[in-house]
Amino acid sequence: MPVSGLVLLLHPDQPLSPLLDALERHPDLMIAEPVERRVPLVADTRDAQHDKEVWGWLRARPEVLDVAVALIHDDSRNA
Amino acid sequence: MTIDSKPLNAFPALPEMDRREVVRFAALTAATGLAGSLAASASAQQTDAPPRPEAPEIDGVEWNKAPCRFCGTGCHVMVGVKGNKVVAIAGDREADVNKGLLCVKGYHVGSILYGADRLTEPMLRKNGKLEKISWEEAVDIAARKVMDAGQGFGLYLSGQSTIPEGYIGQKLMKAGLSNNHIDANARLCMASAVTGFISTYGVDEPASCFDDLENCDVLILWGNNPAEMHPVLWSRVIDRVARGEKVKIIDIGTRRTRTTEHADMHLSMQANGDLAIANAILHILVKEGKVNEEFVSKHCSFRASHNAEGLSHPLVHDEFTARLAERGAGGLKGTAIDRKDFEELIDYYTPERCSEMSEVPVEQLRELAALFADPTLRITSLWCMGVNQHTAGTAMNNMIHNVHLISGHWGRPGDGPQSLTGQPSACGTVREVGTLAHALPGGRLVANDGHRADCEARWNVPAGRIASKPGYHTVKMFEQFSKPTSEGGDISAVWVQVTNPGQSLPNTKKLINGVKAQSDKFLIVSEVYPTATTELADLVLPAAMWVEKDGVVGNSERRTQQWFRMVDPPGQARDDAWQLIAVSRRLFELGHAGLRDKDGNWLFQQLDENGQEIEIWKWDVWKANHFDRNFFEEYRPFTVLKHKNVAPYDLLVEKRGMRWPVVETSPGEYRETRWRFVEEDDPFVGEGARFAFYHSTSGDDRAQIWFRPWEPSQETCEDEFPLMMSTGRVLEHWHTGTMTRRVPELARAMPGTYLEMNRKDAADRGISNGEMVRVVTKRGSMKLPVWLGGRAEPRRGHVFVPFFDEAQPINELTLDAIDPYSKQPDYKKSAVRVERLADPKGGTQ
Numbered sequence: 024m025p026v027s028g029l030v031l032l033l034h035p036d037q038p039l040s041p042l043l044d045a046l047e048r049h050p051d052l053m054i055a056e057p058v059e060r061r062v063p064l065v066a067d068t069r070d071a072q073h074d075k076e077v078w079g080w081l082r083a084r085p086e087v088l089d090v091a092v093a094l095i096h097d098d099s100r101n102a
Numbered sequence: 103m104t105i106d107s108k109p110l111n112a113f114p115a116l117p118e119m120d121r122r123e124v125v126r127f128a129a130l131t132a133a134t135g136l137a138g139s140l141a142a143s144a145s146a147q148q149t150d151a152p153p154r155p156e157a158p159e160i161d162g163v164e165w166n167k168a169p170c171r172f173c174g175t176g177c178h179v180m181v182g183v184k185g186n187k188v189v190a191i192a193g194d195r196e197a198d199v200n201k202g203l204l205c206v207k208g209y210h211v212g213s214i215l216y217g218a219d220r221l222t223e224p225m226l227r228k229n230g231k232l233e234k235i236s237w238e239e240a241v242d243i244a245a246r247k248v249m250d251a252g253q254g255f256g257l258y259l260s261g262q263s264t265i266p267e268g269y270i271g272q273k274l275m276k277a278g279l280s281n282n283h284i285d286a287n288a289r290l291c292m293a294s295a296v297t298g299f300i301s302t303y304g305v306d307e308p309a310s311c312f313d314d315l316e317n318c319d320v321l322i323l324w325g326n327n328p329a330e331m332h333p334v335l336w337s338r339v340i341d342r343v344a345r346g347e348k349v350k351i352i353d354i355g356t357r358r359t360r361t362t363e364h365a366d367m368h369l370s371m372q373a374n375g376d377l378a379i380a381n382a383i384l385h386i387l388v389k390e391g392k393v394n395e396e397f398v399s400k401h402c403s404f405r406a407s408h409n410a411e412g413l414s415h416p417l418v419h420d421e422f423t424a425r426l427a428e429r430g431a432g433g434l435k436g437t438a439i440d441r442k443d444f445e446e447l448i449d450y451y452t453p454e455r456c457s458e459m460s461e462v463p464v465e466q467l468r469e470l471a472a473l474f475a476d477p478t479l480r481i482t483s484l485w486c487m488g489v490n491q492h493t494a495g496t497a498m499n500n501m502i503h504n505v506h507l508i509s510g511h512w513g514r515p516g517d518g519p520q521s522l523t524g525q526p527s528a529c530g531t532v533r534e535v536g537t538l539a540h541a542l543p544g545g546r547l548v549a550n551d552g553h554r555a556d557c558e559a560r561w562n563v564p565a566g567r568i569a570s571k572p573g574y575h576t577v578k579m580f581e582q583f584s585k586p587t588s589e590g591g592d593i594s595a596v597w598v599q600v601t602n603p604g605q606s607l608p609n610t611k612k613l614i615n616g617v618k619a620q621s622d623k624f625l626i627v628s629e630v631y632p633t634a635t636t637e638l639a640d641l642v643l644p645a646a647m648w649v650e651k652d653g654v655v656g657n658s659e660r661r662t663q664q665w666f667r668m669v670d671p672p673g674q675a676r677d678d679a680w681q682l683i684a685v686s687r688r689l690f691e692l693g694h695a696g697l698r699d700k701d702g703n704w705l706f707q708q709l710d711e712n713g714q715e716i717e718i719w720k721w722d723v724w725k726a727n728h729f730d731r732n733f734f735e736e737y738r739p740f741t742v743l744k745h746k747n748v749a750p751y752d753l754l755v756e757k758r759g760m761r762w763p764v765v766e767t768s769p770g771e772y773r774e775t776r777w778r779f780v781e782e783d784d785p786f787v788g789e790g791a792r793f794a795f796y797h798s799t800s801g802d803d804r805a806q807i808w809f810r811p812w813e814p815s816q817e818t819c820e821d822e823f824p825l826m827m828s829t830g831r832v833l834e835h836w837h838t839g840t841m842t843r844r845v846p847e848l849a850r851a852m853p854g855t856y857l858e859m860n861r862k863d864a865a866d867r868g869i870s871n872g873e874m875v876r877v878v879t880k881r882g883s884m885k886l887p888v889w890l891g892g893r894a895e896p897r898r899g900h901v902f903v904p905f906f907d908e909a910q911p912i913n914e915l916t917l918d919a920i921d922p923y924s925k926q927p928d929y930k931k932s933a934v935r936v937e938r939l940a941d942p943k944g945g946t947q
Contacts, residue, residue, distance in 0.1 A: 026122070028129030028192075030137045032337070035346035053126065055134045060344050063133035065126050089340050092204040094132035094192040096125045096160070096182075 025074040028094035029081070031062040037086040045084070051077050063093070128160050132192050136202035160190060167194055167758060168665035169655055170208045171648040172836045174261075174523030175199060175312075176657025177208055177334050178758045181649055183668050188212040188649065197758040199312060199661065205333035207836055210845045214648070215669070217844030221629055221636070221644035222673025232642060237674060237684075237721070243641055244597065245688035247624050251595035253281055256579045259537045260600035261288035261525030264653040265662070266733040267599070267679045268531035270706070272543060274686050277561040278696045278705050282548055282573030283593065285539045287601040288525060288532035289576040290608075293924035294490040295521040296533055298499020301405075301434050301923075302507075302806050304797035305545060305744050306533050309778035310482070310518040311659040311761060315339050317516025318482035320473050322352045324502060325376060325488020325930075327894075329360035330833040332486075332522055340364065352470065354379065355488060356828065356930075357858070357902055359894040367466065370897045373826040373931050374815040375460025377494055379467065380501035381812060382456035384448050386471035387508055394477065394510025398807070401793050402507050403800045404444040406809040407436030434496070434923050435799055439809065447809045459812055474509040480516035481506070486524060487830060491930050496923040497810035504807050513780045513793050523658045524837070530656020530663075534746060535737065539573035544740035548572055560740065562699040575925040576603075577918055580613040587622055597626040599678045600645070604634030605838040605911050608927040609881055609918035614638065628678050633840050634908055645678050646671035647841075652730040654754065660778070662748045663759035666728065679733070680724045687719035708732055744797060745786045749774070815931040816919035819899065823879065823933035825863070828896075829905045829912050830929070839906035855907035856889040857936065860898045864890050873942040877903070879915040879934045886910060888936075901934060 033039065039057070046054045046064060051073070055063040066081075068074040081090055163182040170177045178197030182190030191212045195202035224240035225232040235243075248255050259271050263286070275284040299306045315321070315338045328336040342349050343364065353365035354376065362368050371379060387393055406426055426437060439447075453464045453471075460467075473479060483506065489498045499521070506512045506519050523529055536543050546553035554568040561567075574582060574593065580603065585591030607613045617623050618638045627639040630647045650671040654664045671677075683706055690697035690704045697705050708716045708729065717723045731751045741748045741762070749757070749764040753772055761774040765785045777783040779795050787794045794803040819826055834852035835842040842848045857877055859869070869875060871890040876883050886903065896902050903912045917932045 026125045026129050028131075028133035028136070030133050032341055032344040035344055053130060055130055055137075058134075058137040061137040063130065063137040065129045065133065067122075067126055088344050089337055091136065091202075091337055092193065092206070092209045093136040093202055094129045094190065095209050096129065096190045 025066070025068050026096045027066045027074070027092065029064050029066060030091040030093055031064065031081065031087050032089040032091060033060040033062065033086050034088050035060060039086070042084060042086040049077075049080075124160055132202075135195055136193060163190060165192075166666065166668055167196070168649050168668070169526060169657070169663040169759070170204075171211050171214060171526065171841070172207050173332060174525055174528055174658040175332050175334050176526065176655070176659070176661055176663055176759060177204060178663070179204065179208060179211060181212065181668055186669050188215060188669060194758060199657070199659075199759070200334045201338075203334045203337050206833060207842060207848065208334070210842075210847055211648075213845045214841040215650065217631055219631055219844075220672050220675065221631060221642060222675055223644060224674065225642040227640045232639075237676070240641060240643060241684045241688050244626050244643070244685045245692060247595045247626065247641075248279070248597070248685065249689060249692060249694055251624070253283070254592055254594040255279065255281060256283040256285070256574065256583065256593050256596045258576070258579065258596055258598045258601065258603065259284065259286040259531070261286060261291065261523065261528030261532050262600045263531045263537065263678065264527060264655055264730070265530050265535055265737065266652075266654060266730045267682070268527075268535040268537045269543065269733050269737045270679055270682045270686075271599070272535055272537050273561060273705065274682055276542065276548070276568050277557065277563050278686065278689070278694075280567055280569050280696055282539050282569050282571065283579060284537055284573060285576045285579055286532045286537045287576070287603065287606060288523070288528040289538065289926060290491070290606060291487055291524045291926075292490050292521070292528050292533075293926035294492060294495025294499050294921050295523075297434055297496040297921070297924040298503065298521075301436070301496065301799070301808065302500055302503040303779070303795050304799040307529060307660055307746070308520050308658065309513070309780075310520045311776045312338070312520070313776055314482040314516045314518060314520055316342065317480055318349065319479045319516065320350045320352065320481040322470075322481060322483045323354060323361060323365075324483060324485040325355045326484050326486050326522070327355070327357075327359040327361045328484060328522075329364070331524070331831055333833065335522075336361070350473070352473075356826075356900045357894050357896045360833075367469065369462045369466050369470065372459070372461040373828065373900060374494075375462060376489065376498050377501060377810065377812040378451070378456040378459035379462055379470070380498070380505055381448065381451035381810075382453050382460075382467040383471045383474055383505045384508060385451040385456070386453060386468060387475060388445050388448055390475065392471075392475035393508055397510035397512065398508060401795065401804055402807050403802070403804045404439045404441055404809070405436045405806040406439045406443070406447070407432055436808070438800065444807065444809055447811075451812070456812075474505055474511060477510060479511070480514060481511045482516055483519045484522055486522040488930065490521075490924075490926060491928055492926075493816045493919050493921055493928045493931075494810070494813050495921040495926050495928070497808070497813070500808040500810050503805070504810075507805055507807050513777060515777070518777075521658070524831070526657065527655035529658060529660065530654070534656055534741065534748070539575050539579075542568070543737060544742070544746060545744035546740075556743075561705070562701065563705070564700055567696070576607070577613065577920055577925060577927060580607055583623060584613055584616045586620060594622060595624040595626070597628070598635055599628040599681070602633045602635045602838045602840055604638055605905070605908060605913060608913055608916040608929060610911060610913050611882060613918060628681055630675070631840050631844060633838070634911060643681055644673065644675040645681070646675050650675070651677040651679070652728050654730060654734050654751070656748075657759070660746075660761045660775075661759040662754055662762060664751065664754035676721055677724065679729070680721060683724070684719045684721075816928060817917050817931055817933045819933050823935050825899055825901050825934050825936060827877070827879070827901045827903060827915075827932045827934040828930040829903050829916055832904045832906060835904070835906035837906065839908060843906070843908070852906075855886065855904045855910045855912060857886040858889050858892065858894060858896055858902040859936065860896050860900065861890050863898055864888060867936065867938060869936070869938060870942070874939055876937040876939060877901070877915065877934050878937060879917075879932050881915050881917075884910060884912065884915060885939065901936065
């Protein structure tokens with residue numbers, strides 16, 4: 024089950040609150056306090072396919088300029 | 103990010119995984135820390151950033167630093183190890199290169215160790231099949247083949263070889279075997295950058311550094327796609343954009359890519375148009391009086407050479423070319439010309455004419471020139487394979503330096519040319535240790551009497567031991583290996599380490615595939631996985647990789663980086679350095695005279711503190727120690743000659759790399775250099791000089807501004823082959839895919855290669871997305887699926903094919919023409935045609 028520590032880099036000209044609302048509502052994401060226009064979060068997913076879907080959802084958000092990776096822990100294939 | 107798959111490989115499981123909360127917390131800590139350190143470094147410009155937190159805590163996991171295994175960026179990762187297995191990877195926030203960031207490949211770098219088909223035992227081909235043998239037998243066979251082949255032996259190393267591996271290989275070949283047939287795969291990716299730097303500044307490697315990415319106002323990408331190839335460097339730029347900073351991004355190339363999405367201006371050029379674009383900039387600056395007279399008059403000279411052998415001459419320059427030829431001005435050094443000559447020559451390259459050559463609109467050429475004409479801007483140029491893999495690669499490298507030098511956009515933070523490399527130690531090992539057919543360590547040359555004598559003295563071998571004639575460069579080495587002995591093919595045995603020429607060489611059918619059928623040729627391959635090259639091998643030696651061994655590498659910004667072994671290699675796999683040592687020792691035992699120094703001792707003899715010889719050729723002894731330090735420290739004094747002073751090994755153990763020249767400022771205190779040849783930062787520039795190119799080829803501390811004419815490409819589009827093909831890389835895979843295709847997430851994300859085509863070209867041919875087509879060049883044909891409107895799109899008349907796919911090795915079709923100076927092949931301009939198949943699903947013809 025993959026656990027990823029990610030940082031979203033946000034467009035400077037997009038409002039922050041709609042994205043934060045959407046992130047908070049997402050059941051597989053845990054977000055921390057944004058630092059300027061960077062949002063640290065954890066994606067905790069049940070399997071690799073699910074993980075890919077979450078990643079795709081993040082990338083598709085118009086406010087998101089880039090997704091940076093801070094940590095990966097994935098033991099699902101040997102569990 | 104990840105895709106469900108069978109366990110071809112994986113991070114091994116942590117026991118007691120009910121500690122998921124701990125992992126989640128660690129991930130959140132890492133992400134929060136990364137966000138904070140990005141913000142801190144952004145505001146502090148790296149100079150006074152606050153202390154950064156340690157690696158995340160996960161029970162029982164021990165964290166250690168290592169540079170990433172993949173590209174030349176040199177990101178540092180924190181490697182989490184438990185139970186002799188790599189179980190986690192985190193970006194290293196202590197590292198200024200990546201500030202905790204990782205790309206998708208770095209994210210999965212731990213998984214590359216655990217592919218199910220790792221090579222774990224030595225194998226010898228018997229009756230066409232590879233059969234397991236012992237290490238003792240393997241070492242003996244390799245040594246005897248090397249001995250028998252004599253000057254017919256070639257050693258082919260890599261920009262992924264570590265510095266100690268390269269140094270041992272270099273010493274073995276040049277001081278031991280008196281054999282200069284040693285080259286490296288970096289010949290295929292950055293040799294033209296080397297010749298560009300040497301001919302411009304008199305010494306190799308970038309003077310600038312990645313800090314420029316935080317300081318530039320304008321970023322020019324010359325045939326470069328960092329969003330996919332150097333994503334972490336790209337993230338450093340995009341992070342500035344996210345903060346609302348204005349960075350004008352200019353993308354020059356034959357394709358629209360992910361990088362283009364962020365560009366302010368895209369110069370869509372005809373293949374081979376780059377020389378015309380750069381000449382247009384020079385023309386405009388000269389004609390409009392925008393030359394930076396102060397910089398040029400104090401720090402630059404002008405230079406030209408007659409056209410190199412093998413390239414056609416542009417008619418307009420015939421007279422001048424003849425004059426230069428009379429002066430013997432060929433070769434990399436050329437001859438000095440005066441400013442007036444230069445201006446006369448550049449007069450030909452009007453924006454209108456260059457627009458015709460490049461198919462870039464005149465307005466865009468003028469807009470680009472106007473940026474260089476503005477002294478208030480800070481302009482950084484980045485380039486990599488798009489410029490280097492070019493029959494005019496040296497010339498185009500010169501041209502990028504030219505436009506910066508003539509405009510004075512040089513030597514301030516954010517203001518200068520910065521070439522990139524594709525491999526983690528193309529700079530550290532190949533360029534600095536000099537694992538090339540013409541080179542000796544530290545920027546020395548085999549053809550230079552003094553350099554040879556110096557190396558012979560340092561290696562304590564008799565005068566005359568090192569041969570003076572350069573050996574075969576990569577293409578020539580494999581040409582001579584592949585050619586039957588009866589037809590003059592005088593290379594009979596090659597040892598390949600840490601690279602996959604069976605897939606990466608151009609025109610592979612000609613250059614290497616034929617070897618398998620020849621019984622008198624012998625190919626030794628040290629590898630971690632089965633590859634196209636092991637398929638051809640007679641002897642396969644299983645190798646340790648990345649954190650299974652110690653290492654030191656050097657990235658694209660002169661940063662030397664070190665790591666220690668963290669886990670054991672699988673089965674019988676052993677370090678590449680040990681393999682070279684073991685074969686060297688066997689050669690010594692077999693009586694090879696070259697393996698003895700002047701005192702009769704083995705060339706690689708290591709003594710303990712009591713003066714007793716350490717048996718480093720024995721695997722258990724090697725594995726129980728860290729001999730990288732010995733060989734790195736033996737190598738380090740070589741680096742002083744060209745002022746490339748690398749840091750002491752013990753300092754590198756403490757640091758996340760240091761950029762040379764590293765000088766001792768007081769006993770035990772060292773400082774690195776960010777901008778070379780600049781008084782404020784480079785300790786070797788004299789006081790008051792401001793800038794000094796102290797290895798100048800003209801001997802007067804000046805850089806050379808070259809006249810480099812536009813030249814037609816070796817292969818041009820014609821009726822039979824109307825499209826121009828370039829090959830290259832993709833985000834998910836690294837080079838030939840040997841490692842990344844073993845990572846299921848990456849393999850599934852990008853499972854196979856494809857033909858990228860302009861949608862209008864496809865429509866003209868009635869080709870639809872996903873359809874199988876046949877790509878045909880003069881060298882053969884291959885069936886590929888077409889990808890239209892995907893992540894990138896070539897301009898009309900051009901196609902692109904990634905080369906990572908072993909099942910569809912596109913380099914069977916690429917041209918093997920080389921740059922006359924750098925000997926680097928041109929993978930970017932092969933004329934092709936694309937044919938529809940009777941069955942567009944590809945089942946039948």
